[in-house]
Amino acid sequence: MRTRFAPSPTGYLHLGHAYSAMLAHGRARAAGGAFLIRIEDTDRARCRPQFEAAIFEDLAWLGLDWDEVPLRQSDHPDRYRGALDRLIAMDLCYPCRCTRADIRAALAAPQEGVASGPAYPDTCRGRPMATQGPDDAIRLDMARALARLGPARPGFTETGPDHAGRHRIDPDRLIADPGDIVLARKDIGAGSYHLAVVVDDAEQRITEVVRGADLFAATFLHRLLQDLLGLPAPGYHHHRLIRDAAGKRLAKRDDARAIRRYRAEGATPADIRRMIGLT
Ligand code: GLU
Numbered sequence: 001m002r003t004r005f006a007p008s009p010t011g012y013l014h015l016g017h018a019y020s021a022m023l024a025h026g027r028a029r030a031a032g033g034a035f036l037i038r039i040e041d042t043d044r045a046r047c048r049p050q051f052e053a054a055i056f057e058d059l060a061w062l063g064l065d066w067d068e069v070p071l072r073q074s075d076h077p078d079r080y081r082g083a084l085d086r087l088i089a090m091d092l093c094y095p096c097r098c099t100r101a102d103i104r105a106a107l108a109a110p111q112e113g114v115a116s117g118p119a120y121p122d123t124c125r126g127r128p129m130a131t132q133g134p135d136d137a138i139r140l141d142m143a144r145a146l147a148r149l150g151p152a153r154p155g156f157t158e159t160g161p162d163h164a165g166r167h168r169i170d171p172d173r174l175i176a177d178p179g180d181i182v183l184a185r186k187d188i189g190a191g192s193y194h195l196a197v198v199v200d201d202a203e204q205r206i207t208e209v210v211r212g213a214d215l216f217a218a219t220f221l222h223r224l225l226q227d228l229l230g231l232p233a234p235g236y237h238h239h240r241l242i243r244d245a246a247g248k249r250l251a252k253r254d255d256a257r258a259i260r261r262y263r264a265e266g267a268t269p270a271d272i273r274r275m276i277g278l279t
Pocket of ligand 1: 006007008211212
C-alpha cells in the first residue's frame with residue numbers, strides 16, 4: 001500500500017489538510033505501507049517557497065513521518081510535457097485562444113443553454129495543433145478521447161464513506177462536465193493539475209489516493225487520462241471535508257484555521273486530532 005499527501009504551497013495548511021494528511025498517514029501505517037509527500041507547485045504564480053517550508057514544518061509538528069524524498073512538481077516539467085505530447089500525438093488535443101471572458105460570453109448566449117450545455121463552447125475545437133499561437137492553451141477534445149475507450153469503460157474502486165464501491169466512466173457525464181479540459185496553459189506549461197496528478201500518482205507508484213470528497217468527481221477524468229496514457233489505476237479514498245462553524249469548506253485563505261495559528265495559541269497535535277474528529 002502506497003499513499004500520498006499532495007498539497008499546493010499556496011497558503012498555510014489548515015485543519016482540512018491536517019485531516020487529509022493524518023488520515024492518509026494512518027491508513028498507510030496501519031497497512032504497513034508507505035506515506036509519500038508531493039508538492040503540487042506547477043502554478044508558479046500562486047506558490048511561495050515559505051509556504052512549502054511551512055508544509056514540512058507543520059507535518060513534522062503534527063507527528064507525521066514520510067517515506068522517500070518528496071516529489072516537487074516544478075522540478076519535472078519534462079514529465080508533464082511528455083504526457084501532453086503523447087495525447088497530442090494521439091490527435092486528442094487542440095490549441096485554444098479563448099479567454100475566460102470569451103467562454104462566459106459564449107456560454108451565456110441563449111442558444112447555448114447554460115444549465116445543460118457543455119462546459120466549454122466549441123469555439124476552438126478542431127483547430128489543428130499546427131495553428132497553436134504563443135498564448136494559446138491546449139485542451140483535450142473530450143469526445144474524441146472518450147471515443148478511444150473500448151466497450152469496457154475504465155473504472156475505479158472507491159473506499160471512502162460517501163461513494164464506496166466500484167465506479168465506471170460515464171461518457172455523457174464527462175462531456176457535460178468537465179468537458180474539454182485545459183491540459184496546458186501559457187503560464188503553467190503542461191503541468192495542469194489533472195495531467196500532473198495522474199502522471200505523478202503513477203510516478204510515485206501510488207496504490208491508494210486519499211484526498212477530500214471535493215475531488216471525487218475529478219476522479220472520472222483522472223481515470224480517463226490514466227487509461228489514455230497507459231498508466232496504472234490506483235484505488236481511491238475520498239474523505240469527508242472539514243468545514244467551518246458555518247458549514248463552509250475550509251480554504252487556504254481562511255488563515256484563522258491555519259494549523260500554525262492554533263499552534264501559536266498553544267494547541268498540541270492531540271488537540272488538533274480532537275478538533276478534526278480523529279481521536
Ligand atoms: N494539490 C491538491 C490540493 O492541494 C490535492 C490534489 C490531490 O490530492 O489529488 O488540493
